[in-house]
Amino acid sequence: MAHIRLPEGIPGILGPMAFSPETAKPLNALAEVLLRGPNTLTPADREMIATYVSSQNDCYFCQHAHGAVAAYRLGGNEKLVNEVKLNFESAEISDKLKALLAIAGKVQKGGKQVTAEDVSRARQHGASDKEIHDTVLIAAAFCMYNRYVDGLSTWAPDDPGLYRENGKRLAVEGYVHSTDRLLANVQK
């Protein structure tokens, strides 16, 4: 049971978002620009960073929700997403993404854990200042979303089909539109 009274039957972060539309708005706007805005990192790369951090924070809902978006973006490659969560260093992803995931993993532990060596490794593999900035902020933002979802003890369904469907919806419609539409239905 959630720690506060949330609208019933809505999973994960959507419950608190329905409860508090005035904070949902900037939270969705932030996810939209971080994960879908114009960027040299692909949406799949950015969703993998979000998924990895959520997995390190042990947030069931977020790692499955964003893992499903990443997999959809990768043509349904759920295996790769799982490999990234388990051991990204041995996954079939670029060296640049591995170096960025290493930075994201440090941010998850705490901002001060990121070292000049971590940043230098990313730069050696071609990461730009903007890509390093965005990686740090995506990782930091998921340390927020994960705590919001788990700190209120929200309901996380365990049906993979539901996350798959949700992943497609988020990839196609985006965070702002699909959430607006979903929450409009809830309130009615």
Next chain:
Amino acid sequence: MAHIQLPAGLPGIRGPMVFSPETTKPLCDLVQVLLTGPHTLTPAEREMIATYVSSQNDCVYCQSCHGSTAAQHLGGSDADYALIAQIKQNYQATPISAKMKALLAIAGKVQQGGKYVTAKDVEQARQQGATDEEIHDTVLIAAAFCMFNRYVDGLATWQPRDPEIYREIGKQTSQLGYVGRDYKKPLQAIAAKQDRVEV
């Protein structure tokens, strides 16, 4: 030195904010709705939660800015600044309300990780009169500062130690809020120091 090339002379989050305006907008909108009114928790109380979490995350810039803003909301006296320092050290021993103590306990759990918050923590806050909105907002303020603190420290931003700088920031923020401000504008306390160095 910061991990990426940030605009010079801007402390803490201001460097990355100016570096990345497209992410700054939702970040400012979020902190505005979380920390400024209207709410049943006062702006001072909300800033105290932000300050406490930032202190637990050992983020010098955020705890100093938000601590100063909290103190300014309380009136800005030395006693107000001393209260904020005590809250960071040991809030249980301060004269803040029992409800605030229970909310800070929840915030402290969120700082460690969302799953640390127990039904008992929430029950204690409720017994002291906290509403669902107040519990929700406490969790989200604490979570948001786990983001802001990591953003500021994860890029190794410049975080000066001079209390005058934070006094100026606290005064500005308590009056102007977070949205629609020019964060590129140099702080007087920093400009004054730099003049002295150059002379």
